Amino acid sequence: MPIAAQTFETQRSEIAGFKIADIVKNYGTPAYVYDMAKIEERVRDLSAFDVVRYAQKACSNIAILDRLRRLGVVVDAVSAGEVKRAIAAGFNPKADPHCIVFTADVFDHEALSVVKEYGLHVNCGSPDMIQQLGKAIPGSSVTLRINPGFGHGHSQKTNTGGPQSKHGIWHEDVVECLRMADLHNVIVTGLHMHIGSGTDLEHLSQVCESLEKIALQVGRTLTTISAGGGLPVPYRQGQTYVDLDQYYSLWDATRKRLEASFGHPLSLEIEPGRYLVAESGFLIAEIRAIKKMGENMFYLLDAGFNDLARPILYGAYHPISIAHRDGRISKQTADVVVGGPLCESGDIFTQEEGGFVAKRELPVASVGDYLILEVAGAYGFVMASNYNGRYRVPEVLLENGSMHCIRARETFDDLIRGETIPPVH
Numbered sequence: 001m002p003i004a005a006q007t008f009e010t011q012r013s014e015i016a017g018f019k020i021a022d023i024v025k026n027y028g029t030p031a032y033v034y035d036m037a038k039i040e041e042r043v044r045d046l047s048a049f050d051v052v053r054y055a056q057k058a059c060s061n062i063a064i065l066d067r068l069r070r071l072g073v074v075v076d077a078v079s080a081g082e083v084k085r086a087i088a089a090g091f092n093p094k095a096d097p098h099c100i101v102f103t104a105d106v107f108d109h110e111a112l113s114v115v116k117e118y119g120l121h122v123n124c125g126s127p128d129m130i131q132q133l134g135k136a137i138p139g140s141s142v143t144l145r146i147n148p149g150f151g152h153g154h155s156q157k158t159n160t161g162g163p164q165s166k167h168g169i170w171h172e173d174v175v176e177c178l179r180m181a182d183l184h185n186v187i188v189t190g191l192h193m194h195i196g197s198g199t200d201l202e203h204l205s206q207v208c209e210s211l212e213k214i215a216l217q218v219g220r221t222l223t224t225i226s227a228g229g230g231l232p233v234p235y236r237q238g239q240t241y242v243d244l245d246q247y248y249s250l251w252d253a254t255r256k257r258l259e260a261s262f263g264h265p266l267s268l269e270i271e272p273g274r275y276l277v278a279e280s281g282f283l284i285a286e287i288r289a290i291k292k293m294g295e296n297m298f299y300l301l302d303a304g305f306n307d308l309a310r311p312i313l314y315g316a317y318h319p320i321s322i323a324h325r326d327g328r329i330s331k332q333t334a335d336v337v338v339g340g341p342l343c344e345s346g347d348i349f350t351q352e353e354g355g356f357v358a359k360r361e362l363p364v365a366s367v368g369d370y371l372i373l374e375v376a377g378a379y380g381f382v383m384a385s386n387y388n389g390r391y392r393v394p395e396v397l398l399e400n401g402s403m404h405c406i407r408a409r410e411t412f413d414d415l416i417r418g419e420t421i422p423p424v425h
């Protein structure tokens, strides 16, 4: 069933049934909140796939990982830290060796030792990884991440295929990699392609065709194929979801043709990050100053690009709403620029790719009102930093009528943890 288009309102008083004023009273601003019901809904959308493997880089709080695990979702990890996060959230690779797959283009030393310690399955994005894994753990079975020679993403920076991308094993090198795998006592049991983040059905569909060709080169050792991630979500009014039935049918047909050719079943995985968590997340900030600069009116917040980096990095558009502190509804609107507190002119949430400042029509607001950056659950908190000496903000889970703080606001001690002043001689 196609998913109904979203409408984004520019005024709201609650999130998932919780009054914004109550959330702010408990946790202050800025704060990230996640609506668990939305995450559950998005997991259910993908139930046709045999395996939903969450790309935890999108939002890796261990409470979110725990809840996804309870919903039957497994995870992808791209670093030793992400492997350990998954384990802290209850994933147990000793009981289910495929519940965490390590996907990368390089092994750093800690990652290789964590893979060895927990016996993790590895998705190799470079020929060197095959050799290094074979030496460290002879007899390993691996997945190969293939760069099919083309890619697509919502921004050139999230396109992960084609010759300009550093990701994956180049599609023409597969036969050579199979030889290398034989030589290093490694068995290729999986094939994976991820061409970019926030792409569209047309580009995603081309991946099936490409993967099928490569799968036939790899042959009967294959037991798993992965469609990768990349499923988009609407960030603007009018943007639609990918038709998931159509998408699944394309992959299922590819899988069935390969099963017929190999004479054994193949498991079909999908590896979404954004799709599962983006719409669940909101960054609540307070408007702390309103000023006019020539023809531009600025709403300046207590949240900056250190809290949500997507606009400055990609010119990404996030829907914005206002919640008046006293709960009133404002009838008047104004075209405004929304910025943060950082000592840097790029600290603007309403910017386009290339850094061009844009205006947004928003309700007329006052200092002390709340401004909510929406669809911020994916690549939001995880890309936050301490730039300008700012504490990273709390994360709050809204679930079954309760609010849970799943990460405390940082303090000054967190800010300087690990720093020391050497003695002066």
Ligand code: LLP
Residues within 6 Å of the ligand: 055, 058, 076, 103, 158, 160, 194, 196, 197, 198, 228, 229, 230, 231, 271, 272, 273, 274, 275, 310, 378, 379
């Ligand atoms: N699998 C692999 C191997 C990936 O590299 C990624 C994302 C995913 C899955 C999940 O992709 P998704 O379903 O979320 O599109 N920071 C950027 C996105 C970077 C994506 C990196 N890789 C942003 O804010 O848009």
